[in-house]
Amino acid sequence: MTQASSDVILERMMALHPKIIDLTLDRVWRLLDALGNPQNDLPPVIHVAGTNGKGSTLAMIRAGLEASGQTVHAYTSPHLARFHERIRVAGNLISEDDLTAVLDECYTANDGGNITYFEITTCAALLAFARTPADYTLLEVGLGGRLDATNVVAKPVMTAITPVSIDHQQFLGDTLAKIAFEKAGILKRGVPCVVARQDGDALEVIEEVAARVGAPLQAYGQHWHVGPERDGLVYQDELGLLDLPRPNLPGDHQISNAGTALAVLRALGLEATAWEAAVSQAEWPARMQRLKTGPLVDAAGGAELWLDGGHNPAAGEALAAHLVSLPKRPTYLICGMLNTKDIGGYLRPLTRVAEGLVAVSIPGEANTLPADETAAAARDSGFAAETADSVQAALAAILGREPSARVLICGSLYLAGAILRENG
Structure with a gap:
């Protein structure tokens, strides 16, 4: 087979x-x-x-x-x-x-x-x-x-x-x-x-x-x-x-x-x-997972790269609380979400801990929220937000401004899955 x-x-x-x-x-x-x-x-x-x-x-x-x-x-x-x-x-x-x-x-x-x-x-x-x-x-x-x-x-x-x-x-x-x-x-x-x-x-x-x-x-x-x-x-x-x-x-x-x-x-x-x-001993991927190997990590250079699939307001609160507990470092989000989610409720807690957000569409997902709509909702929540055609392009844009940033790819398990496949 x-x-x-x-x-x-x-x-x-x-x-x-x-x-x-x-x-x-x-x-x-x-x-x-x-x-x-x-x-x-x-x-x-x-x-x-x-x-x-x-x-x-x-x-x-x-x-x-x-x-x-x-x-x-x-x-x-x-x-x-x-x-x-x-x-x-x-x-x-x-x-x-x-x-x-x-x-x-x-x-x-x-x-x-x-x-x-x-x-x-x-x-x-x-x-x-x-x-x-x-x-x-x-x-x-x-x-x-x-x-x-x-x-x-x-x-x-x-x-x-x-x-x-x-x-x-x-x-x-x-x-x-x-x-x-x-x-x-x-x-x-x-x-x-x-x-x-x-x-x-x-x-x-x-x-x-x-x-x-x-x-x-x-x-x-x-x-x-x-x-x-x-x-x-x-x-x-x-x-x-x-x-x-x-x-x-x-x-x-x-x-x-x-x-x-x-x-x-x-x-x-x-x-x-x-x-x-x-x-x-429990393991569960894409739950505030630190990515340590793979092409995206290689491209990140001296930046930290994290991945999380949470997608509702409670998940946003939990992520914000965890990011606050980490050693201080400029933090940026790469976010893609489904069009069925409460994007404002998810993002509002994260405005306290991140300097900016780059919105992407989830590749291959029919129900993705378009990147421009994610970015608009992020601005309404208080973020400085822009769009990118891919996670790789979003990462490059962030690292061009802040080479040692902490970058969290977040907003959907479907986006997290795409990243894990692409990153090996």
Whole structure:
């Protein structure tokens, strides 16, 4: 098999439904039934929803489980460089042969029916997981929770909800309470749910749903606490107090994500090896990632080059807080965003920490916000902003003014993926 094999099938799958996002479970249930309902044969499932921090939290949970000797399936989205990143089977990225086989099987079983790309590829992941032994399956919600294609497991062993904030309003609702209701749709009767620190409105809705369905909560501030402590973090719950290193994923917001992961691992009965690995061994690209090698880094010379895929107001706040914590250095942004995002809400916190911004369009992305519109929104937010035809041209413009700058490429996971592919 060649790499083109899975690419060809994935391209065909893009044409099976006119809408990229269309939240309902009817099509998923139909295909799963045609496949023999693989969702009923998964290793114990940990299901993670939320607006920010899902991927980082899942990465920490996986690091903890694997360090304690467990084998783990993991499903995440979107991918950055290759689709295979979404499906990790018993610890390894799915092979090209196995990916091609399950995609082809799902495409055939679907028999031309309407189904979105995310729905049919989620079914392919579940099929791969059901056929390979493992100790746990980690499922990251794609969008929302209640009607997300991952929400097909009747009885997970554990669920978790990371911080909920305003995003995807056109699909999930225009208030924090409505969005939290959709996230809380992953709660199941009798299944414990770890809840990260939440805004009061979001927590109230999650608690209401949990009471109605009979899901016991382990909530931040009530059942567990986490916070920074000198060069590390302190976590405390009814089992005791832990002094641990700061997460190796950069940013103060990762302390909150680590707390959620630790609460899950401790609820599962895992011990010190898992706790320490969760904070010290997790890896998750394009989350305030320092680029250290590759053509872009070579072109940057003496400048620092960073990459982040965050794209909503909460992500902007987290990025600004982390940039403030770094040694002082002139900071510039290269920003590209989708046309569905709150660009002003994302950028406003960053005006406090960056001298300027160069806007780009996301290469190969139909829903990119044009660079000139990104630049206009950046100026409205208080930035000195200009446009460039590419990230390389943007970098050259910044370095022409400030050769030793700190440059953050940001605004979208799709832009981050393009950079990781181009930079090797």
